[in-house]
Amino acid sequence: MSATFDPIAPRPAPVRTEGFVPWVRRNLFGDIKSTITTVVIALLAVLYLPPLINWAFVQAVYQPDAEACQAARGSGACWGAIVEKYRLVIFGRYPFDDQWRPLLATALMLGLLVASCTRPLWNKWLVVRWLVVLGAFLVLMGGGWFGLEEVSTDQWGGLPLTIMLASLSIVFAFPLAVLVALGRRSHLPAIRTFCTLYVELIRGVPLISVLFMASFMFPLFMPQGMTIDVLVRVLVGITLFAAAYMAEVIRGGLQAIPKGQVEAAQSLGLSYWQTQRKIVLPQALALVVPGIMNNFISIFKDTSLVTIVSLYELTGSTGLAFNSDADWRPFKIEAYLFITAIYFVFCFAMSRYSLWIEKQLNRSRTR
Amino acid sequence: MSAVAQTAADPIIRFDKVNKWYGNNFHVLRDINLNVARGERIVICGPSGSGKSTLIRCVNRLEEHQEGHIVVDGTELTDDIKAIDKVRREVGMVFQQFNLFPHLTVLENLTLSPMWVGKMPKKDAEERAMQQLTRVRIAEQAGKYPLQLSGGQQQRVAIARALCLTPKIMLFDEPTSALDPEMIKEVLDVMIELAKGGITMLCVTHEMGFAKAVANRVIFMDQGQIVEQNTPEEFFNNPKSERTKDFLSKILGH
Numbered sequence: 001m002s003a004t005f006d007p008i009a010p011r012p013a014p015v016r017t018e019g020f021v022p023w024v025r026r027n028l029f030g031d032i033k034s035t036i037t038t039v040v041i042a043l044l045a046v047l048y049l050p051p052l053i054n055w056a057f058v059q060a061v062y063q064p065d066a067e068a069c070q071a072a073r074g075s076g077a078c079w080g081a082i083v084e085k086y087r088l089v090i091f092g093r094y095p096f097d098d099q100w101r102p103l104l105a106t107a108l109m110l111g112l113l114v115a116s117c118t119r120p121l122w123n124k125w126l127v128v129r130w131l132v133v134l135g136a137f138l139v140l141m142g143g144g145w146f147g148l149e150e151v152s153t154d155q156w157g158g159l160p161l162t163i164m165l166a167s168l169s170i171v172f173a174f175p176l177a178v179l180v181a182l183g184r185r186s187h188l189p190a191i192r193t194f195c196t197l198y199v200e201l202i203r204g205v206p207l208i209s210v211l212f213m214a215s216f217m218f219p220l221f222m223p224q225g226m227t228i229d230v231l232v233r234v235l236v237g238i239t240l241f242a243a244a245y246m247a248e249v250i251r252g253g254l255q256a257i258p259k260g261q262v263e264a265a266q267s268l269g270l271s272y273w274q275t276q277r278k279i280v281l282p283q284a285l286a287l288v289v290p291g292i293m294n295n296f297i298s299i300f301k302d303t304s305l306v307t308i309v310s311l312y313e314l315t316g317s318t319g320l321a322f323n324s325d326a327d328w329r330p331f332k333i334e335a336y337l338f339i340t341a342i343y344f345v346f347c348f349a350m351s352r353y354s355l356w357i358e359k360q361l362n363r364s365r366t367r
Numbered sequence: 368m369s370a371v372a373q374t375a376a377d378p379i380i381r382f383d384k385v386n387k388w389y390g391n392n393f394h395v396l397r398d399i400n401l402n403v404a405r406g407e408r409i410v411i412c413g414p415s416g417s418g419k420s421t422l423i424r425c426v427n428r429l430e431e432h433q434e435g436h437i438v439v440d441g442t443e444l445t446d447d448i449k450a451i452d453k454v455r456r457e458v459g460m461v462f463q464q465f466n467l468f469p470h471l472t473v474l475e476n477l478t479l480s481p482m483w484v485g486k487m488p489k490k491d492a493e494e495r496a497m498q499q500l501t502r503v504r505i506a507e508q509a510g511k512y513p514l515q516l517s518g519g520q521q522q523r524v525a526i527a528r529a530l531c532l533t534p535k536i537m538l539f540d541e542p543t544s545a546l547d548p549e550m551i552k553e554v555l556d557v558m559i560e561l562a563k564g565g566i567t568m569l570c571v572t573h574e575m576g577f578a579k580a581v582a583n584r585v586i587f588m589d590q591g592q593i594v595e596q597n598t599p600e601e602f603f604n605n606p607k608s609e610r611t612k613d614f615l616s617k618i619l620g621h
Contacts, residue, residue: 260466261466261468264466264467264468266428266429268455268480268529269452271452279468283470364512
């Protein structure tokens with residue numbers, strides 16, 4: 001008896017499941033529905049992409065040449081308009097020769113802003129750092145010291161103003177929102193009522209009317225001869241507005257923390273503020289990172305509304321640069337595409353950061 | 368004259384005609400009179416809603432009482448925050464749901480209070496924390512986060528955390544009720560060891576084996592009142608009131 005060797009019948013080679021072609025077959029032509037979708041999208045792309053590329057790149061004018069732009073109007077983009085006007089768009093009415101000052105000031109602030117996003121800097125020195133950089137920012141922008149020529153705030157504009165308004169209102173609104181959120185849960189009726197009133201009042205009006213109040217109404221109530229800079233008033237307006245919304249987001253996080261956490265902290269002898277700071281807020285804030293980042297992004301874009309009170313931040317300065325110049329006015333759309341890209345870069349960076357920090361903060365919850 | 372009489376004269380916890388209501392109509396504690404001697408180990412049992420958790424939560428003012436007096440180690444509990452803080456430093460508490468801080472590591476859970484309440488330097492606080500973790504046999508988990516541990520391990524960490532302030536009194540609020548059966552023993556073992564060390568203990572539990580092993584006194588509560596209290600032997604073998612008998616038949620009946 002010996003085992004006979006029976007070869008099995010040859011089978012076809014395994015179908016390739018990795019690589020580009022199988023991927024396309026599986027994902028784009030998997031069934032009838034997705035095949036139709038693929039074909040329709042491909043058709044649309046064939047129809048509309050070539051003219052778009054043609055307009056944006058092939059026929060576009062890159063030189064700051066108004067006549068060439070005029071000639072290409074309708075068929076090609078005029079990127080030359082941005083080359084011609086970018087200083088005005090970016091820096092607004094800030095004196096041309098001194099524009100290195102807002103550039104440096106903004107770089108400083110952005111640098112600290114980025115650095116503040118990392119955990120090692122979350123300590124008591126953060127406040128000091130912010131005060132120093134804020135001081136440097138104001139001196140650089142406003143001048144009057146160290147031989148820098150004075151530049152009044154109504155000449156500030158463009159991207160530096162956008163970044164300043166956005167970052168300062170975020171920096172001030174965040175702690176205010178935390179306090180208001182805690183206040184709404186306070187067991188002291190006066191504090192609770194005050195915080196609730198504040199939130200409901202601010203949420204009941206549009207930001208534009210808050211800005212109008214800050215800009216035009218508020219000075220009427222000031223004593224004679226006393227003035228507060230319009231920039232400060234607007235900054236306070238945006239801060240108060242943003243904080244009301246943020247407070248509600250944070251309150252949502254506070255409510256998600258089990259009562260047992262507070263009781264455990266109390267039983268260990270921690271005071272109210274120690275409990276909030278060490279136990280409740282770290283957990284609550286980690287939960288509402290997406291909501292808070294929503295607020296931050298909103299604030300950044302809402303700064304464009306200050307145009308209506310004659311502060312020319314990025315959007316305003318773009319209008320300013322083009323509206324008064326008949327030669328270039330038709331090419332405003334290109335400029336708006338340009339600042340759209342700028343807004344997008346900042347907002348996208350914020351939303352990526354939000355994803356990253358969320359992962360960092362929730363590390364303790366993963367096994 | 369005797370040692371018992373002496374400690375009874377100087378109780379570490381004294382409840383004097385304490386009444387408490389939840390809202391306006393739910394009378395949760397009725398005329399509670401209770402003296403706890405130094406080093407005494409008391410087990411409190413009773414049906415759910417009988418007020419036993421509320422009773423021990425009054426000791427460190429997690430609950431306020433509306434009438435009567437509670438004096439803990441010479442300090443009367445009132446609205447005075449200083450008095451409350453003083454009492455809380457002397458009273459450690461262990462909860463049914465552990466209530467560890469999930470965003471802090473085990474070690475940070477333990478050092479938090481010594482550093483922030485006791486103003487202890489970080490190094491000393493960590494040293495003490497490691498001692499306590501060794502005591503509850505979990506030192507090797509110091510760097511982990513609470514949610515990475517089993518229920519029994521978490522509860523032992525919670526006990527170690529409460530011990531880090533070197534309390535004179537330990538309160539246990541159903542410490543084993545949320546645990547899987549196989550983890551109950553590891554927690555009870557730690558508690559029995561703790562009891563041998565002579566600390567004053569108030570423990571709400573239905574672990575009657577534990578009561579027999581360590582308690583000086585068992586208290587039975589029902590409807591906000593202390594119905595019966597006695598030594599464990601007398602309490603289990605010779606219950607006096609009908610309600611106690613009924614309760615014991617239910618929890619020992621199987």
